[in-house]
Amino acid sequence: MELSRILIHERKPEQLIELREADPNLQSPRAFPIVIGIVEAAAIGRRLEGIDLPRPMTHDLLANTIEGLGATLEAITIIDLIDGAFIAQLSIARPDGHLVHIDARPSDAIALGIATNVPIFAEESVIEQACVMTPPDDDPTDGFKEHDRQ
Amino acid sequence: MELSRILIHERKPEQLIELREADPNLQSPRAFPIVIGIVEAAAIGRRLEGIDLPRPMTHDLLANTIEGLGATLEAITIIDLIDGAFIAQLSIARPDGHLVHIDARPSDAIALGIATNVPIFAEESVIEQACVMTPPDDDPTDGFKEHDRQ
Numbered sequence: 001m002e003l004s005r006i007l008i009h010e011r012k013p014e015q016l017i018e019l020r021e022a023d024p025n026l027q028s029p030r031a032f033p034i035v036i037g038i039v040e041a042a043a044i045g046r047r048l049e050g051i052d053l054p055r056p057m058t059h060d061l062l063a064n065t066i067e068g069l070g071a072t073l074e075a076i077t078i079i080d081l082i083d084g085a086f087i088a089q090l091s092i093a094r095p096d097g098h099l100v101h102i103d104a105r106p107s108d109a110i111a112l113g114i115a116t117n118v119p120i121f122a123e124e125s126v127i128e129q130a131c132v133m134t135p136p137d138d139d140p141t142d143g144f145k146e147h148d149r150q
Numbered sequence: 151m152e153l154s155r156i157l158i159h160e161r162k163p164e165q166l167i168e169l170r171e172a173d174p175n176l177q178s179p180r181a182f183p184i185v186i187g188i189v190e191a192a193a194i195g196r197r198l199e200g201i202d203l204p205r206p207m208t209h210d211l212l213a214n215t216i217e218g219l220g221a222t223l224e225a226i227t228i229i230d231l232i233d234g235a236f237i238a239q240l241s242i243a244r245p246d247g248h249l250v251h252i253d254a255r256p257s258d259a260i261a262l263g264i265a266t267n268v269p270i271f272a273e274e275s276v277i278e279q280a281c282v283m284t285p286p287d288d289d290p291t292d293g294f295k296e297h298d299r300q
Contacts, residue, residue: 039189040208055235058190058208061254065212068250069219069242085205092219100218104211 001078001120003110004031006045006147015041016144017110019078019122032130034086040107045147047115059111070095076109078122081129151228151270153260154181156195156297165191166294167260169228169272182280184236190257195297197265209261220245226259228272231279 004020014035021029036044043059056064066073072093080087088109090102104112113120122130154170164185171179186194193209206214216223222243230237238259240252254262263270272280 055237055255056253056258057255058212058258061252061258062208062212062215064252065240065242066215066219068252069216069221069244071219087205090215092215094219102211102214102218103206105205105207108206108208108211 001122003044003048003114003120006041006048007033007144008041008147009144012143013038017041017044017107019120021127030127030131032127034106036105036107040105040111041147043111044107044114047111050115059108062108062112063115066092073113073116073118074099076104076106076113076118076120078106078120078126080123081126086126086130151272153194153198153264153270156191156198157183157294158191158297159294163188167191167194167257169270171277180277180281182277184256186255186257190255190261191297193261194257194264197261200265209258212258212262213265216242223263223266223268224249226254226256226263226268226270228256228270228276230273231276236276236280 001019002022003017005018007016007018009015015038016033017036018031018033020031023029043057046053046057047059073090074093075091077089077091078086079089086106088104088106090104090109090112092100092102094100110120112118151169152172153167155166155168157166157168159165165188166183167186168181168183170181173179193207196203196207197209203210223240224243225241227239227241228236229239236256238254238256240254240259240262242250242252244250260270262268
């Protein structure tokens with residue numbers, strides 16, 4: 001999957017990101033939105049654009065901690081969708097090569113991974129459920145405007 | 151040092167935490183406030199009270215990542231005060247016993263460490279500067295009310 005859009009609604013605390021199938025051979029890549037908080041949306045936008053602040057923000061600290069421990073974030077997978085809430089998993093390679101999996105909110109996972117282009121996957125069952133949840137004629141992005149990437 | 155107070159101002163985006171010297175033999179322990187964001191104040195309050203949410207919030211994810219990598223947060227040190235901004239450092243023990251130091255904002259460091267009672271230190275020079283910055287007759291906590299610990 002790829003992060004296809006960040007959708008900002010100026011009068012709502014909830015923001016949207018959209019994930020879309022990234023295979024260029026697909027004629028109609030499937031896409032689905034994930035509702036995230038305004039703080040996480042800001043973190044994703046900032047880290048996507050590589051904006052450095054004088055002091056590390058929380059997701060920078062998380063990235064620096066993983067790096068400082070000699071580990072590497074290898075992949076993000078959206079593994080489940082429970083009661084409308086997506087569950088993501090970080091796959092992190094320890095210095096000894098062992099891969100550990102840690103549950104996360106998709107927003108935290110993507111804010112962490114987006115700065116280094118970590119691949120994003122989604123379980124087929126999640127894509128199917130998410131696409132049923134948001135049929136094409138019900139546009140959940142109504143009232144949102146796209147985050148303007150610099 | 152110990153986290154002595156979390157001060158909430160309902161009409162300000164900035165919140166205050168107060169660190170106080172923890173040595174019980176001190177007759178007049180010194181204390182100084184640190185301005186933090188509302189999101190970090192909420193995270194500190196929640197993790198201090200051990201409130202578990204269905205999905206990990208960002209500081210829970212950071213704690214789970216350190217644990218998943220077999221590492222342990224050993225200490226938090228407020229190492230510097232530059233232009234009114236405090237710099238903290240996480241001291242994390244890797245599985246091989248090697249200690250790594252990672253710069254952080256004090257709010258993130260304390261939100262991370264408070265759940266497991268990680269000791270908080272401050273460089274003497276920082277305490278001195280911070281106490282000069284906030285003389286006793288200038289109460290920076292005016293208008294704030296104390297976070298009600300459950």
